[in-house]
Amino acid sequence: MKSLTTLAAIAACGLCTSVWADTILEPRSVTVHFDDLDINSAPGAATLYNRIRAAAAFVCNDLGTSRSLAYLARYKTCVHGAVGGAVARVNRPAVTEYAVARGTVPADLPIRGKFVRNN
Numbered sequence: 555m556k557s558l559t560t561l562a563a564i565a566a567c568g569l570c571t572s573v574w575a576d577t578i579l580e581p582r583s584v585t586v587h588f589d590d591l592d593i594n595s596a597p598g599a600a601t602l603y604n605r606i607r608a609a610a611a612f613v614c615n616d617l618g619t620s621r622s623l624a625y626l627a628r629y630k631t632c633v634h635g636a637v638g639g640a641v642a643r644v645n646r647p648a649v650t651e652y653a654v655a656r657g658t659v660p661a662d663l664p665i666r667g668k669f670v671r672n673n
Contacts, residue, residue, distance in 0.1 A: 584609040599648035610636035
């Protein structure tokens with residue numbers, strides 16, 4: 555059974571990935587199952603990404619309950635980190651490409667780019 559546990563700091567083993575919420579409370583996690591998906595296809599990658607994002611939002615929810623801008627910023631950071639970490643643990647090109655196209659850079663993805671020198 556393929557599954558992924560979503561948290562802000564990643565801890566995983568086998569076919570399970572953990573995403574830890576950055577909260578004052580005990581770290582929380584949610585397991586995201588994907589044994590029903592072909593994560594090498596675009597539709598499967600999209601479905602898994604949406605499941606990961608929903609799990610991250612749930613795990614980080616305690617940070618988003620206030621109207622404070624500081625808590626909102628922490629919530630967004632928590633969700634972004636959780637999704638990025640989970641996508642990195644899945645480590646499949648289709649899922650990574652889908653995440654990057656939506657502004658999520660997996661935690662261990664090397665940044666590559668062309669640099670042009672203007673004189």
